[in-house]
Amino acid sequence: TRIEKAGYKHFMMKEIAEQPTVVGDVLEAYLDKNGGVAMDLPGVDFTTIRRISIVACGTAYYAGLVAKHWFENYARLPVDIDVASEFRYREPPIPEVTLAIYVSQSGETADTLAALRYCAGKVDKIVSLVNVPESSIARESDIALPIHAGVEVSVASTKAFTCMLTTFAVMVLKAASERGHLTEDELAVKIADLHKLPGLMSHAISIEGELDKAARKVALAHDVLFLGRGQMFPLALEGALKLKEISYLHAEGYASGELKHGPIALVDRDTPTVVLAPHDGLFDKTVSNMQEVMARGGRVLLISDARAIATAGGGVWRTITMPDAPEMIQPILYAVPAQLLAYHAAIAKGTDVDQPRNLAKSVTVE
Ligand code: G6P
Secondary structure, rough: OOOOOOOOOOHHHHHHHHHHHHHHHHHHHHHHHHHOOOOOOOOOOEEEEEEEEEEEEEEHHHHHHHOOOOOOOOOOOOOEEHHHHHHHHHHHOOOOEEEEEEEEEEOOHHHHHHHHHHHHOOOOOOEEEEEEOOHHHHHHOOEEEOOOOOOOOOOOOOOHHHHHHHHHHHHHHHHHHOOOOOOOOHHHHHHHHHHHHHHHHEEEEEHHHHHHHHHHHHHOOEEEEEEHHHHHHHHHHHHHHHHHHHHEEEEEEEHHHHHHHHHHHHHOOOEEEOOOOOOOOOOHHHHHHHHHHOOOOOEEEEEEEEHHHHHOOOOEEEEEEEEOOOHHHHHHHHHHHHHHHHHHEEEEEEOOOOOOOOOOOOOOOO
């Protein structure tokens, strides 16, 4: 079947808009009607696994970085993560009882496939998260979990990212409860939180007009900084990657606490700083990072919830108010404004959104 733009100007916008539906499909596939986890991982025993090794490239790698945070935080399982091109040539030693997880939209990325082949026979099980179930990576894994995003046409990945994250979220909850780090009641709350995603993502898509306005300003810059902390740090990386890929603006994602170790030297009036920071236990620290930027004449675009925006204090250049969301699902939800900001910056610059220069959807050569 031919995939059409369904009234949208670009596949990218169509795919952004599809996220509430496809994320709902992931939940339907991996959760059961009685509020439990229904993800089948034959032969995977989270109580005996000592380590997880995640390998991927590009946006899939950033999904893995969020998953590392979740596995360590909720399931108390240590995670090593690497980009495939580094992993495969470093030939790392693999400790006993390691579960390997390969993440790939296409399932054909050459470096990711080569890294998987290196692991075969050395790890206990290879699980892959893939969007193309008949792909090489899916075929060569012990267990292939489809991410249910549907065909993704736009070179810049959007819905595959949030579907990878949602699939990972269910796996983390399964691991956490099997390892005794979540009671039945706590698990039920976390699952109920996941079910809030489609509605919250629709809400985030509905504030597109605000992101368009901010993006028109951001598009006038040459350099843009993205900051995030903890589980939002990978979102800063993903926000910067999306902007680079389709608007050709130079953007860098940094962990908020690293600002003073270099990137603050870039800050001036012409270098906007996008802060992705919902209210959490570390929000005060993020506020002081923003103040460091503002004290140097830098302009801050704060993407956060109403409570955090109210406590952030004056001096912020622009704000985008996101709906309140339970902590674990915040990285999934905040992908939406990061995508919309890049999309509208690209429109403002007049670039080819769906087919950006020099990039390929699937990198099947080294
Ligand atoms: C290319 C695409 C990216 C993608 C990466 C990994 O660089 O342009 O959007 O994240 O490959 O692709 P995969 O299919 O393995 O997820």
